[in-house]
Amino acid sequence: MSIYFTGLLTGLALIVAVGAQNAFVLRQGIRGEHVLPVVVVCLLSDVAAITAGVSGLSVVLERWPAVLPVAQVLGGVYLLAFGVQSAMRAWKPQALTAEGGASMSAGRAVLLALALTWLNPHFYLDTLLMLGTVANSFGDHRWWFFLGAVCASAAWFPALGFGSRLLRGLFARPSAWRVLDSGIAVVMGCLGVGLLVH
Template structure:
């Protein structure tokens, strides 16, 4: 059972470490120290919920519904394009860390954005529900549960480490140019993910 938990932890960690929409948002919140705990908690709990659903067998059901996959893919692409636009617009007017703290946004804005970046991003479902859920099928009974728990723990470790570890970069982001670079990179990541989703959708 321990081996299954370690395998789940390593798989979950390898899937979420790549810079994506959710990670980029939590990194930014960590840098401005705005609602860090709640966005980290939302990211970790959301992943854990989707992993649990995948391990319980939902991944197989979703994979068999072309209509559901199409709706999630197109909706996610549109949302990512919108967030990319906002990031590029911020890059045109960069600011230092202190200014960023004053314009960090409200609690509910942070919550809704984090939820949207999580549940409107098809990659989240591919990684958690389909991939982790599918691979958990190689285990039975308590080993399968341990595999899912391991993957869930990896999410908690990563998101809280990312959100609070971002503070170590605060001196670098005191300079406006650093924010311009970050927002351009975030915009490019969002746009790249959206284009990839559309390419996959229309290529099928």
């Protein structure tokens, strides 16, 4: 059980950090828009990547390190574009409503969740390399670590997505959406520039 809790705590430590994916889940949760499919996409992506890392795919990335720089450029450009969109929502008062701007289709929300997850090199570093390497250090007991890490994701994404609706009263004012979208723009911009510069 100690290996399970190590996996749980390590998974939480990596997943709770503010990033593009979490910012998007938070925004969708506050809006109450396509929360379930977004949460499911993020959770299944985590499970798939953690499974691959624990199964040994981290060794593949270690042998072909050129994969990560390509992902960094693609991810950096995408995060900058998403940051610009958030800045535009925050800058233009007419784009802000009590619901926080124009609604998006379920398909677009799912595609954004996929892009913000799989185009982010930190996603690979955290799930495949970090969790995979730590899990494999436990040998035959690595699947207990895996279970703990997956439980961390299974607890975090629903809590963030569905729990953020408690903030809806605060976000009934357009000014609150302006602050949130400005914050998201800054986070996305910094992450995007960091990926491209690194």
